[in-house]
Amino acid sequence: SQQGEEDPQALSIQEGENATMNCSYKTSINNLQWYRQNSGRGLVHLILIRSNEREKHSGRLRVTLDTSKKSSSLLITASRAADTASYFCATGTYGNNRLAFGKGNQVVVIP
């Protein structure tokens, strides 16, 4: 199964700054999702973008999808200390009952 790969792996920013994470994948997808995981907790779904969509917003989150480059980005605007977490992208592909999770980004927001 394909694997999303986020870049960069670790990001440390000041509160109020924007945080951007990227995800690349290898094969055609049906949808791409972003999840957040606080330390030792379960994953929380943030946003889903379908292969025919290019951009999606949810609150302070903005996700873009470029299927020609097989990549996606997650932007968190005006970051808060509570945004400190690991962020994973996950891809759903046609003919597959599973999501493939990327390696994850560790984001630390310094108050």
Added chain:
Amino acid sequence: DTEVTQTPKHLVMGMTNKKSLKCEQHMGHRAMYWYKQKAKKPPELMFVYSYEKLSINESVPSRFSPECPNSSLLNLHLHALQPEDSALYLCASSQEAGPNTGELFFGEGSRLTVL
């Protein structure tokens, strides 16, 4: 109710023990999943149940035995585990499993330590 509830939150077991992890959802979801997650790694899919039938087993060792008694419950039976099986075990559910797998709802996980 948009919760997936997992019990126990923490479990310590010896290599000869038999224990079970439990997962429950009441969202009417027809797909349920077990994932294993090691520290600083992404979740790794273990099993997928769709309409109470096992649809995916990702070549998981037989010392892990899943069970789906009904559409709301998912168990993971553990027997003769190894220390390297220590991990966070996550249960998740979604409306359907399939090509249009949408949002997964995750439980908080069961932290397993094998001594």
